[in-house]
Amino acid sequence: MTATAKKHTDIELPTRPLTPGFGVEILDFDASTASPAELAAFDAVCRSNSVVVLRNQALSAAQVVGLSSRLGRLSSQHRDGPHPEFPQISILSNKKIDGKLIGIHGIGRNWHTDGTTYKVLGLTTMLYGVECPPEGGDTLLADTAGAFAALPPERQAELEKIQVVHSRAVLINKYKKFKIDENAESMKDVIHPIVVASPVDGRKALFLTKGSTKGIVGMADDAAMALMSELIEFATQDRFVYHHTWKAGDVLIWNDLSTVHTATDFDDSRYDRIVYRAWARPYELVSQTSAEEEIGPAH
Template sequence: MVHMGNNSMDIEVMPLSSTIGAEVRGVNLSQPISGKLKKRLLQIWHKYLLVLFRGQSLSDQELWRSGDWIGQLGQRSRPANRRSESDPYIMLVSNIRENGKPIGSLPDGEMWFHHDMAFVDVPHKATFLYSIEVPDYGGNTKFANMYEAYNLLPERLKNALAGKRVLQLFDYKETSQPSLNELDKVKHAWHPAIVQHPETGRKALYINRLMTATIEGIPHDKARDIIEEVILYAEHPSVIYEHKWKAGDFLVWDNRCSTHARTDFPSTERRLLKRGMVEGTTLIGA
Protein backbone atom coordinates (compact mmCIF):
# COMPACT_ATOMS: atom_id res chain seq x y z
CA MET A 1 0.00 0.00 0.00
CA VAL A 2 1.13 3.55 -0.67
CA HIS A 3 0.95 6.31 1.91
CA MET A 4 -1.97 8.74 1.82
CA GLY A 5 0.31 11.77 1.67
CA ASN A 6 3.80 12.39 0.33
CA ASN A 7 6.91 13.17 2.34
CA SER A 8 10.48 12.98 1.05
CA MET A 9 11.59 11.49 4.38
CA ASP A 10 9.23 8.51 4.06
CA ILE A 11 10.45 7.04 0.77
CA GLU A 12 12.54 3.92 0.20
CA VAL A 13 14.65 3.34 -2.93
CA MET A 14 15.15 -0.26 -4.09
CA PRO A 15 17.33 -0.85 -7.21
CA LEU A 16 15.61 -3.08 -9.78
CA SER A 17 18.87 -4.29 -11.32
CA SER A 18 22.58 -3.54 -11.34
CA THR A 19 22.31 -1.40 -14.47
CA ILE A 20 19.01 0.50 -14.64
CA GLY A 21 15.87 1.14 -12.65
CA ALA A 22 14.75 1.62 -9.05
CA GLU A 23 11.49 1.08 -7.21
CA VAL A 24 10.47 4.00 -5.02
CA ARG A 25 8.21 3.10 -2.11
CA GLY A 26 6.14 5.50 -0.06
CA VAL A 27 4.87 7.80 -2.83
CA ASN A 28 1.20 8.23 -3.74
CA LEU A 29 1.06 9.67 -7.25
CA SER A 30 -2.57 10.73 -6.78
CA GLN A 31 -1.27 13.39 -4.38
CA PRO A 32 0.74 16.49 -5.38
CA ILE A 33 4.52 16.19 -5.53
CA SER A 34 6.51 19.32 -4.80
CA GLY A 35 9.38 20.81 -2.83
CA LYS A 36 11.89 18.40 -1.31
CA LEU A 37 10.12 15.30 -2.64
CA LYS A 38 10.19 16.61 -6.22
CA LYS A 39 13.91 17.34 -5.92
CA ARG A 40 14.56 13.90 -4.40
CA LEU A 41 12.59 12.05 -7.09
CA LEU A 42 14.44 13.91 -9.85
CA GLN A 43 17.75 12.91 -8.28
CA ILE A 44 16.62 9.27 -8.18
CA TRP A 45 15.34 9.42 -11.76
CA HIS A 46 18.58 10.91 -13.07
CA LYS A 47 20.60 8.26 -11.23
CA TYR A 48 18.52 5.22 -12.19
CA LEU A 49 16.92 6.42 -15.51
CA LEU A 50 13.80 4.38 -14.74
CA VAL A 51 11.59 4.72 -11.65
CA LEU A 52 8.84 2.30 -10.59
CA PHE A 53 5.97 3.15 -8.24
CA ARG A 54 3.85 0.10 -7.40
CA GLY A 55 0.30 -0.14 -6.09
CA GLN A 56 -0.97 3.09 -7.62
CA SER A 57 -4.66 3.87 -8.21
CA LEU A 58 -5.02 6.85 -10.53
CA SER A 59 -7.94 8.60 -12.21
CA ASP A 60 -7.31 10.07 -15.65
CA GLN A 61 -7.02 13.54 -14.11
CA GLU A 62 -4.45 12.25 -11.62
CA LEU A 63 -2.61 10.47 -14.42
CA TRP A 64 -2.37 13.71 -16.40
CA ARG A 65 -0.46 15.37 -13.58
CA SER A 66 1.49 12.31 -12.41
CA GLY A 67 4.59 13.41 -14.31
CA ASP A 68 4.44 17.07 -13.30
CA TRP A 69 7.54 16.61 -11.15
CA ILE A 70 9.47 15.98 -14.38
CA GLY A 71 7.85 18.54 -16.67
CA GLN A 72 4.92 19.48 -18.89
CA LEU A 73 2.70 16.70 -20.27
CA GLY A 74 3.34 16.35 -24.00
CA GLN A 75 0.79 15.89 -26.76
CA ARG A 76 0.66 12.73 -28.84
CA SER A 77 2.18 12.77 -32.31
CA ARG A 78 -0.15 10.28 -33.97
CA PRO A 79 -2.90 12.14 -35.89
CA ALA A 80 -6.35 11.92 -34.28
CA ASN A 81 -7.80 10.31 -37.40
CA ARG A 82 -5.26 7.47 -37.14
CA ARG A 83 -5.93 6.40 -33.56
CA SER A 84 -8.80 4.90 -31.59
CA GLU A 85 -8.54 7.21 -28.57
CA SER A 86 -9.66 10.84 -28.45
CA ASP A 87 -7.41 11.98 -25.60
CA PRO A 88 -4.60 14.16 -27.05
CA TYR A 89 -2.23 13.27 -24.20
CA ILE A 90 -2.89 9.73 -22.93
CA MET A 91 -2.54 6.65 -25.14
CA LEU A 92 -4.22 3.35 -24.36
CA VAL A 93 -1.62 0.65 -24.99
CA SER A 94 -3.93 -2.30 -25.39
CA ASN A 95 -4.96 -5.30 -27.47
CA ILE A 96 -8.55 -5.15 -26.15
CA ARG A 97 -11.34 -4.77 -28.68
CA GLU A 98 -14.88 -3.55 -28.10
CA ASN A 99 -17.50 -4.25 -30.76
CA GLY A 100 -14.70 -5.55 -32.95
CA LYS A 101 -12.71 -2.31 -32.83
CA PRO A 102 -9.44 -1.74 -30.92
CA ILE A 103 -9.80 0.59 -27.94
CA GLY A 104 -6.16 1.65 -28.11
CA SER A 105 -2.84 1.53 -29.92
CA LEU A 106 0.26 -0.72 -30.15
CA PRO A 107 -1.91 -3.78 -29.50
CA ASP A 108 0.22 -6.92 -29.21
CA GLY A 109 3.29 -8.69 -30.48
CA GLU A 110 6.96 -8.04 -29.90
CA MET A 111 8.28 -4.49 -30.33
CA TRP A 112 12.00 -3.90 -30.85
CA PHE A 113 14.18 -1.64 -28.71
CA HIS A 114 13.62 2.06 -29.39
CA HIS A 115 13.71 5.58 -27.99
CA ASP A 116 10.18 6.99 -27.86
CA MET A 117 9.49 9.81 -30.32
CA ALA A 118 12.99 9.67 -31.84
CA PHE A 119 11.38 10.34 -35.22
CA VAL A 120 10.35 13.94 -34.36
CA ASP A 121 12.60 17.00 -34.19
CA VAL A 122 12.13 17.51 -30.44
CA PRO A 123 11.50 14.13 -28.78
CA HIS A 124 9.70 13.93 -25.46
CA LYS A 125 12.20 13.50 -22.63
CA ALA A 126 10.17 11.07 -20.55
CA THR A 127 7.51 8.40 -20.96
CA PHE A 128 5.31 6.90 -18.27
CA LEU A 129 3.21 3.74 -18.36
CA TYR A 130 0.48 2.90 -15.86
CA SER A 131 -0.79 -0.69 -15.89
CA ILE A 132 -4.50 -1.51 -15.55
CA GLU A 133 -4.69 -5.11 -16.85
CA VAL A 134 -1.70 -7.34 -17.50
CA PRO A 135 -1.38 -10.81 -19.08
CA ASP A 136 -0.53 -13.83 -16.95
CA TYR A 137 2.71 -14.15 -18.87
CA GLY A 138 4.51 -12.24 -21.61
CA GLY A 139 4.06 -8.58 -22.45
CA ASN A 140 7.06 -7.63 -20.32
CA THR A 141 8.96 -4.43 -21.03
CA LYS A 142 12.74 -4.45 -21.32
CA PHE A 143 14.77 -1.33 -20.58
CA ALA A 144 18.38 -0.67 -21.63
CA ASN A 145 20.83 1.85 -20.18
CA MET A 146 22.31 3.90 -23.03
CA TYR A 147 24.98 5.49 -20.83
CA GLU A 148 26.37 2.03 -20.19
CA ALA A 149 25.89 0.99 -23.82
CA TYR A 150 28.02 3.96 -24.88
CA ASN A 151 30.68 3.04 -22.32
CA LEU A 152 30.78 -0.51 -23.71
CA LEU A 153 31.55 0.68 -27.26
CA PRO A 154 35.13 0.12 -28.42
CA GLU A 155 37.00 3.34 -29.27
CA ARG A 156 36.76 2.42 -32.96
CA LEU A 157 32.94 2.68 -32.85
CA LYS A 158 32.94 5.75 -30.60
CA ASN A 159 35.17 7.47 -33.16
CA ALA A 160 32.97 6.35 -36.06
CA LEU A 161 29.92 7.94 -34.40
CA ALA A 162 31.58 11.07 -33.00
CA GLY A 163 29.93 14.20 -34.39
CA LYS A 164 27.61 12.16 -36.63
CA ARG A 165 23.85 12.40 -36.97
CA VAL A 166 21.57 9.41 -37.45
CA LEU A 167 18.23 9.19 -39.23
CA GLN A 168 15.39 8.01 -37.00
CA LEU A 169 12.12 6.96 -38.62
CA PHE A 170 8.95 5.09 -37.76
CA ASP A 171 5.75 3.89 -39.40
CA TYR A 172 2.76 3.73 -37.03
CA LYS A 173 1.39 0.74 -38.96
CA GLU A 174 4.50 -1.40 -38.37
CA THR A 175 6.48 -2.75 -35.43
CA SER A 176 9.61 -3.11 -37.57
CA GLN A 177 11.58 -0.58 -39.58
CA PRO A 178 10.28 0.81 -42.91
CA SER A 179 12.44 1.34 -45.99
CA LEU A 180 14.46 4.49 -46.70
CA ASN A 181 12.53 4.67 -49.96
CA GLU A 182 9.39 5.48 -47.97
CA LEU A 183 10.61 8.63 -46.19
CA ASP A 184 7.85 10.72 -47.70
CA LYS A 185 5.31 8.38 -46.07
CA VAL A 186 6.74 8.15 -42.55
CA LYS A 187 7.78 10.46 -39.74
CA HIS A 188 11.53 10.95 -39.55
CA ALA A 189 14.17 13.19 -38.00
CA TRP A 190 17.94 13.53 -37.76
CA HIS A 191 19.53 13.42 -34.30
CA PRO A 192 23.05 13.10 -32.86
CA ALA A 193 24.30 9.51 -32.66
CA ILE A 194 25.74 10.37 -29.24
CA VAL A 195 23.79 12.80 -27.07
CA GLN A 196 24.82 14.70 -23.96
CA HIS A 197 22.22 14.58 -21.21
CA PRO A 198 21.28 18.18 -20.28
CA GLU A 199 21.01 17.44 -16.55
CA THR A 200 23.69 14.83 -15.87
CA GLY A 201 26.16 15.87 -18.57
CA ARG A 202 26.79 12.20 -19.40
CA LYS A 203 27.13 10.77 -22.90
CA ALA A 204 24.41 8.39 -24.08
CA LEU A 205 24.04 6.30 -27.22
CA TYR A 206 21.09 7.43 -29.37
CA ILE A 207 20.88 4.45 -31.72
CA ASN A 208 18.23 1.73 -31.58
CA ARG A 209 17.09 -1.28 -33.58
CA LEU A 210 13.56 -0.13 -34.44
CA MET A 211 14.09 3.43 -35.66
CA THR A 212 17.74 4.13 -36.51
CA ALA A 213 18.00 3.82 -40.29
CA THR A 214 21.35 5.25 -41.39
CA ILE A 215 24.27 7.53 -40.48
CA GLU A 216 24.81 10.90 -42.13
CA GLY A 217 27.87 11.17 -44.35
CA ILE A 218 28.56 7.42 -44.53
CA PRO A 219 27.55 5.16 -47.46
CA HIS A 220 24.34 3.39 -46.49
CA ASP A 221 25.69 -0.17 -46.60
CA LYS A 222 28.62 0.75 -44.38
CA ALA A 223 26.33 2.76 -42.10
CA ARG A 224 24.07 -0.26 -41.66
CA ASP A 225 27.07 -2.43 -40.76
CA ILE A 226 28.09 0.10 -38.09
CA ILE A 227 24.53 0.33 -36.72
CA GLU A 228 24.18 -3.45 -36.53
CA GLU A 229 27.46 -3.71 -34.64
CA VAL A 230 26.53 -0.87 -32.29
CA ILE A 231 23.22 -2.59 -31.51
CA LEU A 232 25.16 -5.56 -30.12
CA TYR A 233 26.30 -3.21 -27.35
CA ALA A 234 22.99 -1.32 -27.11
CA GLU A 235 21.20 -4.61 -26.42
CA HIS A 236 23.93 -6.33 -24.42
CA PRO A 237 22.40 -8.30 -21.52
CA SER A 238 24.54 -6.37 -19.04
CA VAL A 239 22.68 -3.10 -19.77
CA ILE A 240 19.12 -4.53 -19.71
CA TYR A 241 16.42 -4.89 -17.06
CA GLU A 242 13.20 -6.78 -17.89
CA HIS A 243 10.07 -5.64 -16.06
CA LYS A 244 7.21 -8.04 -15.40
CA TRP A 245 4.10 -5.92 -14.96
CA LYS A 246 1.65 -6.01 -12.08
CA ALA A 247 -1.63 -4.10 -12.09
CA GLY A 248 -1.09 -0.70 -10.47
CA ASP A 249 2.52 -0.34 -11.62
CA PHE A 250 3.58 3.14 -12.72
CA LEU A 251 6.90 3.32 -14.57
CA VAL A 252 8.57 6.49 -15.84
CA TRP A 253 11.80 6.49 -17.82
CA ASP A 254 14.23 8.93 -19.42
CA ASN A 255 14.07 8.68 -23.21
CA ARG A 256 17.33 10.57 -23.65
CA CYS A 257 19.46 7.86 -22.07
CA SER A 258 17.44 4.64 -22.26
CA THR A 259 15.63 2.46 -24.76
CA HIS A 260 12.85 -0.06 -24.23
CA ALA A 261 11.26 -3.04 -25.96
CA ARG A 262 8.18 -5.21 -25.49
CA THR A 263 8.15 -9.00 -25.37
CA ASP A 264 5.42 -10.93 -27.17
CA PHE A 265 2.33 -12.26 -25.42
CA PRO A 266 -0.66 -14.38 -26.48
CA SER A 267 -3.36 -12.41 -28.31
CA THR A 268 -5.90 -14.20 -26.11
CA GLU A 269 -4.48 -12.44 -23.02
CA ARG A 270 -5.82 -8.97 -22.18
CA ARG A 271 -3.34 -6.14 -21.69
CA LEU A 272 -4.18 -2.51 -20.91
CA LEU A 273 -1.75 0.22 -19.95
CA LYS A 274 -2.06 4.00 -20.16
CA ARG A 275 0.86 5.96 -21.57
CA GLY A 276 1.79 9.61 -21.28
CA MET A 277 4.86 11.65 -22.14
CA VAL A 278 6.69 14.70 -20.86
CA GLU A 279 7.83 17.43 -23.24
CA GLY A 280 11.53 17.57 -24.04
CA THR A 281 14.08 19.91 -25.58
CA THR A 282 16.30 19.66 -28.65
CA LEU A 283 18.87 16.88 -28.28
CA ILE A 284 22.46 18.08 -28.01
CA GLY A 285 25.32 16.10 -29.50
CA ALA A 286 28.12 15.03 -27.18
Protein backbone atom coordinates in the same frame (compact mmCIF):
# COMPACT_ATOMS: atom_id res chain seq x y z
CA MET B 1 19.92 -2.38 0.51
CA THR B 2 18.00 0.83 -0.02
CA ALA B 3 19.24 4.19 -1.19
CA THR B 4 17.79 7.66 -0.89
CA ALA B 5 17.45 10.45 -3.42
CA LYS B 6 17.53 14.09 -2.40
CA LYS B 7 17.55 17.05 -4.75
CA HIS B 8 15.85 20.43 -4.47
CA THR B 9 13.70 19.13 -1.61
CA ASP B 10 13.89 18.41 2.10
CA ILE B 11 12.04 15.11 1.68
CA GLU B 12 13.94 11.91 0.99
CA LEU B 13 12.20 9.03 -0.74
CA PRO B 14 13.52 5.53 -0.07
CA THR B 15 14.59 3.71 -3.23
CA ARG B 16 16.26 0.50 -4.24
CA PRO B 17 18.24 -0.18 -7.42
CA LEU B 18 16.61 -2.09 -10.25
CA THR B 19 19.98 -3.27 -11.54
CA PRO B 20 23.45 -2.10 -10.49
CA GLY B 21 23.84 1.50 -11.60
CA PHE B 22 20.69 1.57 -13.71
CA GLY B 23 17.31 2.68 -12.44
CA VAL B 24 15.52 2.70 -9.11
CA GLU B 25 12.22 1.65 -7.59
CA ILE B 26 10.68 4.21 -5.25
CA LEU B 27 9.40 2.46 -2.13
CA ASP B 28 6.34 3.25 -0.01
CA PHE B 29 5.09 6.03 -2.26
CA ASP B 30 1.45 6.68 -3.15
CA ALA B 31 1.27 9.15 -6.04
CA SER B 32 -2.47 9.71 -5.55
CA THR B 33 -2.09 10.99 -1.97
CA ALA B 34 1.47 12.35 -1.98
CA SER B 35 2.09 15.76 -0.45
CA PRO B 36 3.61 18.59 -2.49
CA ALA B 37 6.96 17.94 -0.79
CA GLU B 38 6.78 14.22 -1.59
CA LEU B 39 5.91 14.99 -5.20
CA ALA B 40 8.89 17.35 -5.40
CA ALA B 41 11.06 14.50 -4.13
CA PHE B 42 9.52 12.26 -6.79
CA ASP B 43 10.52 14.84 -9.40
CA ALA B 44 14.08 14.76 -8.06
CA VAL B 45 14.29 10.97 -8.36
CA CYS B 46 13.05 11.15 -11.95
CA ARG B 47 15.60 13.81 -12.82
CA SER B 48 18.48 11.78 -11.42
CA ASN B 49 17.68 8.29 -12.78
CA SER B 50 17.24 6.94 -16.30
CA VAL B 51 14.52 4.50 -15.17
CA VAL B 52 12.06 4.84 -12.27
CA VAL B 53 9.47 2.31 -11.08
CA LEU B 54 6.49 2.75 -8.76
CA ARG B 55 4.47 -0.25 -7.61
CA ASN B 56 0.96 -0.65 -6.22
CA GLN B 57 -0.49 2.60 -7.52
CA ALA B 58 -4.21 3.17 -8.03
CA LEU B 59 -4.48 6.01 -10.52
CA SER B 60 -7.35 7.37 -12.55
CA ALA B 61 -6.68 8.56 -16.08
CA ALA B 62 -6.77 12.14 -14.78
CA GLN B 63 -4.14 11.26 -12.16
CA VAL B 64 -1.95 9.64 -14.81
CA VAL B 65 -2.08 12.92 -16.73
CA GLY B 66 -1.27 14.85 -13.57
CA LEU B 67 1.68 12.68 -12.59
CA SER B 68 3.20 12.52 -16.08
CA SER B 69 2.77 16.28 -16.48
CA ARG B 70 5.33 16.68 -13.72
CA LEU B 71 7.87 15.23 -16.15
CA GLY B 72 7.15 17.75 -18.91
CA ARG B 73 4.50 18.99 -21.29
CA LEU B 74 2.27 16.26 -22.70
CA SER B 75 1.21 16.17 -26.34
CA SER B 76 -2.27 15.14 -27.41
CA GLN B 77 -2.24 11.78 -29.20
CA HIS B 78 -4.16 12.27 -32.42
CA ARG B 79 -3.18 8.92 -33.90
CA ASP B 80 -1.66 6.72 -31.21
CA GLY B 81 -4.79 5.20 -29.64
CA PRO B 82 -5.92 8.33 -27.78
CA HIS B 83 -7.87 7.98 -24.55
CA PRO B 84 -11.46 9.15 -25.19
CA GLU B 85 -11.40 11.69 -22.34
CA PHE B 86 -7.70 12.44 -21.98
CA PRO B 87 -5.99 12.63 -25.39
CA GLN B 88 -2.62 13.14 -23.67
CA ILE B 89 -2.79 9.39 -22.98
CA SER B 90 -2.26 6.66 -25.56
CA ILE B 91 -3.99 3.40 -24.74
CA LEU B 92 -1.86 0.34 -25.52
CA SER B 93 -4.26 -2.57 -25.56
CA ASN B 94 -5.57 -5.61 -27.38
CA LYS B 95 -8.97 -5.28 -25.69
CA LYS B 96 -12.02 -4.80 -27.88
CA ILE B 97 -15.37 -3.26 -27.13
CA ASP B 98 -18.16 -3.87 -29.65
CA GLY B 99 -15.57 -5.51 -31.88
CA LYS B 100 -13.28 -2.48 -31.98
CA LEU B 101 -9.88 -2.08 -30.35
CA ILE B 102 -9.93 0.47 -27.53
CA GLY B 103 -6.31 1.43 -28.26
CA ILE B 104 -3.36 0.32 -30.36
CA HIS B 105 -1.91 -3.18 -30.21
CA GLY B 106 1.15 -5.04 -31.40
CA ILE B 107 3.61 -2.14 -31.43
CA GLY B 108 7.05 -1.73 -29.92
CA ARG B 109 8.23 -5.31 -30.41
CA ASN B 110 11.73 -4.23 -31.40
CA TRP B 111 14.49 -2.30 -29.67
CA HIS B 112 14.01 1.43 -30.20
CA THR B 113 13.80 4.78 -28.51
CA ASP B 114 11.15 7.50 -28.64
CA GLY B 115 11.54 11.11 -29.70
CA THR B 116 13.97 10.44 -32.56
CA THR B 117 12.18 12.63 -35.12
CA TYR B 118 12.08 15.81 -33.04
CA LYS B 119 14.50 18.47 -34.25
CA VAL B 120 15.51 19.07 -30.64
CA LEU B 121 15.93 15.87 -28.64
CA GLY B 122 14.44 15.30 -25.22
CA LEU B 123 11.58 13.05 -24.18
CA THR B 124 10.43 11.06 -21.16
CA THR B 125 8.06 8.11 -21.49
CA MET B 126 5.69 7.01 -18.72
CA LEU B 127 3.59 3.84 -18.72
CA TYR B 128 0.86 2.90 -16.23
CA GLY B 129 -0.40 -0.67 -16.02
CA VAL B 130 -4.20 -0.78 -15.81
CA GLU B 131 -4.69 -4.44 -16.67
CA CYS B 132 -1.72 -6.79 -17.14
CA PRO B 133 -1.54 -10.42 -18.26
CA PRO B 134 -0.08 -12.93 -15.78
CA GLU B 135 2.67 -13.78 -18.26
CA GLY B 136 4.28 -11.91 -21.12
CA GLY B 137 3.72 -8.32 -22.13
CA ASP B 138 6.91 -7.23 -20.33
CA THR B 139 9.02 -4.15 -21.01
CA LEU B 140 12.80 -4.34 -21.38
CA LEU B 141 15.02 -1.28 -21.02
CA ALA B 142 18.71 -1.10 -21.89
CA ASP B 143 21.23 1.33 -20.43
CA THR B 144 22.81 3.01 -23.45
CA ALA B 145 25.05 5.19 -21.29
CA GLY B 146 26.45 2.09 -19.64
CA ALA B 147 26.85 0.47 -23.04
CA PHE B 148 28.79 3.42 -24.43
CA ALA B 149 31.07 3.47 -21.38
CA ALA B 150 31.84 -0.22 -21.96
CA LEU B 151 33.21 0.40 -25.45
CA PRO B 152 36.97 0.79 -26.03
CA PRO B 153 38.06 4.46 -26.10
CA GLU B 154 39.02 4.30 -29.77
CA ARG B 155 35.58 2.95 -30.67
CA GLN B 156 33.94 5.68 -28.63
CA ALA B 157 35.92 8.31 -30.53
CA GLU B 158 34.85 6.83 -33.88
CA LEU B 159 31.17 6.79 -32.92
CA GLU B 160 31.19 10.38 -31.70
CA LYS B 161 31.79 11.48 -35.30
CA ILE B 162 28.70 9.69 -36.65
CA GLN B 163 25.50 11.55 -37.60
CA VAL B 164 22.25 9.65 -38.21
CA VAL B 165 19.47 10.79 -40.54
CA HIS B 166 16.02 10.20 -39.01
CA SER B 167 12.80 10.39 -41.02
CA ARG B 168 9.23 10.41 -39.79
CA ALA B 169 8.07 9.30 -43.24
CA VAL B 170 10.39 6.28 -43.05
CA LEU B 171 9.07 5.44 -39.59
CA ILE B 172 5.41 5.67 -40.55
CA ASN B 173 5.85 3.82 -43.83
CA LYS B 174 7.93 1.06 -42.21
CA TYR B 175 5.22 0.09 -39.75
CA LYS B 176 2.21 1.16 -41.81
CA LYS B 177 0.63 2.53 -38.63
CA PHE B 178 -0.66 5.74 -40.16
CA LYS B 179 -1.28 7.38 -43.49
CA ILE B 180 1.69 9.57 -44.34
CA ASP B 181 0.92 13.25 -43.86
CA GLU B 182 1.03 15.00 -47.23
CA ASN B 183 2.35 18.17 -45.59
CA ALA B 184 6.03 18.14 -46.56
CA GLU B 185 6.93 20.39 -43.66
CA SER B 186 5.98 17.67 -41.19
CA MET B 187 8.08 15.08 -42.99
CA LYS B 188 11.47 16.82 -43.07
CA ASP B 189 14.42 14.65 -42.14
CA VAL B 190 16.39 15.46 -38.99
CA ILE B 191 19.99 14.63 -38.20
CA HIS B 192 21.15 13.58 -34.73
CA PRO B 193 24.47 12.26 -33.43
CA ILE B 194 24.61 8.60 -32.55
CA VAL B 195 26.24 9.62 -29.25
CA VAL B 196 24.35 12.11 -27.06
CA ALA B 197 24.68 13.46 -23.54
CA SER B 198 22.33 11.91 -20.99
CA PRO B 199 20.22 14.63 -19.33
CA VAL B 200 20.26 12.53 -16.17
CA ASP B 201 23.97 12.69 -15.36
CA GLY B 202 25.71 14.12 -18.41
CA ARG B 203 27.29 10.81 -19.38
CA LYS B 204 27.61 10.02 -23.06
CA ALA B 205 24.99 7.57 -24.31
CA LEU B 206 24.22 5.75 -27.54
CA PHE B 207 21.11 7.10 -29.28
CA LEU B 208 19.80 4.11 -31.20
CA THR B 209 16.78 3.04 -33.20
CA LYS B 210 16.05 1.38 -36.52
CA GLY B 211 12.49 2.58 -36.95
CA SER B 212 13.18 6.15 -38.04
CA THR B 213 16.71 5.61 -39.32
CA LYS B 214 16.97 6.62 -42.96
CA GLY B 215 20.75 6.47 -43.13
CA ILE B 216 24.05 7.73 -41.78
CA VAL B 217 25.80 10.75 -43.19
CA GLY B 218 28.63 9.67 -45.51
CA MET B 219 27.84 5.95 -45.29
CA ALA B 220 26.17 3.54 -47.69
CA ASP B 221 22.67 2.49 -46.62
CA ASP B 222 23.54 -1.18 -46.08
CA ALA B 223 26.54 -0.26 -43.94
CA ALA B 224 24.49 2.26 -41.98
CA MET B 225 21.81 -0.25 -41.04
CA ALA B 226 24.44 -2.87 -40.25
CA LEU B 227 26.13 -0.45 -37.85
CA MET B 228 22.83 0.40 -36.17
CA SER B 229 22.08 -3.32 -35.78
CA GLU B 230 25.55 -3.96 -34.38
CA LEU B 231 25.24 -1.22 -31.76
CA ILE B 232 21.72 -2.22 -30.73
CA GLU B 233 22.88 -5.81 -30.29
CA PHE B 234 25.79 -4.63 -28.15
CA ALA B 235 23.72 -2.24 -26.03
CA THR B 236 20.99 -4.81 -25.34
CA GLN B 237 23.18 -7.50 -23.83
CA ASP B 238 21.78 -8.84 -20.57
CA ARG B 239 24.34 -6.93 -18.53
CA PHE B 240 22.81 -3.62 -19.64
CA VAL B 241 19.11 -4.59 -19.46
CA TYR B 242 16.40 -4.13 -16.85
CA HIS B 243 13.47 -6.52 -17.40
CA HIS B 244 10.19 -5.15 -16.06
CA THR B 245 7.54 -7.78 -15.34
CA TRP B 246 4.24 -5.93 -15.15
CA LYS B 247 1.61 -6.01 -12.45
CA ALA B 248 -1.50 -3.86 -12.46
CA GLY B 249 -0.76 -0.60 -10.68
CA ASP B 250 2.85 -0.34 -11.88
CA VAL B 251 4.25 2.94 -13.15
CA LEU B 252 7.35 2.76 -15.35
CA ILE B 253 9.21 5.93 -16.35
CA TRP B 254 12.30 6.27 -18.50
CA ASN B 255 14.42 8.92 -20.16
CA ASP B 256 14.63 8.32 -23.88
CA LEU B 257 18.08 9.86 -24.34
CA SER B 258 19.88 7.24 -22.27
CA THR B 259 17.85 4.08 -22.95
CA VAL B 260 16.38 1.86 -25.63
CA HIS B 261 13.33 -0.30 -24.96
CA THR B 262 11.19 -3.08 -26.34
CA ALA B 263 8.04 -4.98 -25.43
CA THR B 264 7.62 -8.75 -25.25
CA ASP B 265 4.74 -10.70 -26.70
CA PHE B 266 1.86 -12.17 -24.72
CA ASP B 267 -1.03 -14.49 -25.52
CA ASP B 268 -3.57 -11.92 -26.68
CA SER B 269 -6.12 -14.63 -27.36
CA ARG B 270 -6.27 -15.43 -23.62
CA TYR B 271 -5.43 -12.20 -21.84
CA ASP B 272 -6.31 -8.56 -22.06
CA ARG B 273 -3.66 -5.91 -21.53
CA ILE B 274 -4.37 -2.22 -20.94
CA VAL B 275 -1.48 0.17 -20.44
CA TYR B 276 -1.64 3.96 -20.48
CA ARG B 277 1.29 5.77 -22.10
CA ALA B 278 2.22 9.45 -21.93
CA TRP B 279 5.10 11.22 -23.64
CA ALA B 280 6.51 14.29 -21.86
CA ARG B 281 8.71 16.96 -23.41
CA PRO B 282 10.86 18.86 -20.89
CA TYR B 283 9.22 22.23 -20.30
CA GLU B 284 12.40 24.05 -21.24
CA LEU B 285 12.22 22.48 -24.73
CA VAL B 286 8.55 23.13 -25.43
CA SER B 287 9.21 26.43 -27.21
CA GLN B 288 11.52 24.58 -29.59
CA THR B 289 8.88 22.04 -30.64
CA SER B 290 6.96 22.76 -33.84
CA ALA B 291 3.24 22.29 -34.34
CA GLU B 292 3.97 19.52 -36.85
CA GLU B 293 6.08 17.66 -34.33
CA GLU B 294 3.36 17.95 -31.70
CA ILE B 295 0.75 16.14 -33.77
CA GLY B 296 2.96 13.35 -35.09
CA PRO B 297 4.19 10.11 -33.54
CA ALA B 298 7.03 10.70 -31.08
CA HIS B 299 9.20 7.77 -32.15
